[in-house]
Amino acid sequence: MSQAQLPKFLPSLLAALRQQGADGELALEQNDGLRKLYLAGGELVYLQSEAAGEQFGSYLLRQGILDFPELTRILAGDGRFRLGERIVQWGLMTLDERDSHLKLLQEQVMVHALEHRIISLAWNPGSLRQKLSDDLHLKLDHRHFIWKTFQEAQNPQEMVAMLCTRTDWRWEGIPGLLDAVSDLPLNPASAFALSFLGFEPISFETFLALGSLKEDDAARILFSLWAVGALSLVQGELPSPTFMPPEPSAPPPARV
Numbered sequence: 001m002s003q004a005q006l007p008k009f010l011p012s013l014l015a016a017l018r019q020q021g022a023d024g025e026l027a028l029e030q031n032d033g034l035r036k037l038y039l040a041g042g043e044l045v046y047l048q049s050e051a052a053g054e055q056f057g058s059y060l061l062r063q064g065i066l067d068f069p070e071l072t073r074i075l076a077g078d079g080r081f082r083l084g085e086r087i088v089q090w091g092l093m094t095l096d097e098r099d100s101h102l103k104l105l106q107e108q109v110m111v112h113a114l115e116h117r118i119i120s121l122a123w124n125p126g127s128l129r130q131k132l133s134d135d136l137h138l139k140l141d142h143r144h145f146i147w148k149t150f151q152e153a154q155n156p157q158e159m160v161a162m163l164c165t166r167t168d169w170r171w172e173g174i175p176g177l178l179d180a181v182s183d184l185p186l187n188p189a190s191a192f193a194l195s196f197l198g199f200e201p202i203s204f205e206t207f208l209a210l211g212s213l214k215e216d217d218a219a220r221i222l223f224s225l226w227a228v229g230a231l232s233l234v235q236g237e238l239p240s241p242t243f244m245p246p247e248p249s250a251p252p253p254a255r256v
Helices: 010-020 056-062 068-075 083-089 095-115 142-152 156-165 188-194 204-211 215-227
Strands: 024-030 033-040 043-049 118-125 170-173 231-235
Touching: 010 024, 010 095, 010 156, 010 215, 010 231, 033 095, 043 095, 043 142, 056 068, 056 083, 056 095, 068 083, 083 095, 095 142, 142 215, 156 204, 156 215, 170 215, 188 204, 188 215, 204 215, 215 231
Parallel strands: none
Antiparallel strands: 024 033, 024 118, 033 043, 170 231
């Protein structure tokens, strides 16, 4: 994986933005549609998608919560409110039920974003006040959201390939790392591997050897911990969404 491809690898990009505590909108043009990821303090707060089937109305149809005539009537209602607000106003869901379904949809959007190729991306830093409307009150638990979606994504071989390519990368764990991630669903093998992450910079190769994990599992864990802020990259170049590969040099003029 070349340096030019590095910014288009979503797990490392999200991890870098988390490490920097970045605020802004990450717009991804992917081979199945456009997705927008909104971050505050480096943590995901909301995701939007124009990919087929990833809108809330499509989700409700798939779940059998609404039929098409009902959805059409609701969408024809007061345009000042989001579909999620209208569902509650019509008494079809409680607020908690609406938020539960929205979180499930957001997880689906994130997993698909991890699995689909990024054609181009744009990073729009700054406050989210002008990008998210005031009626959006859904709260994502960034830590559990990242952990769950990174484990579910069906492309761990890409994570392994990235880590095997970036042999210059080294990470340090935060103080009390095991206690700090005790709320995450770790199995005994994962917990044992995490015990090797501390103040001494460690590479993927070393983590893999010491932790005795399968490559796929080790890669998922490393990216997940980095993206939730339990690890920091201390050696090697931090990925940047604003990286631009150098322009190819012009060919020398032809001799006369």
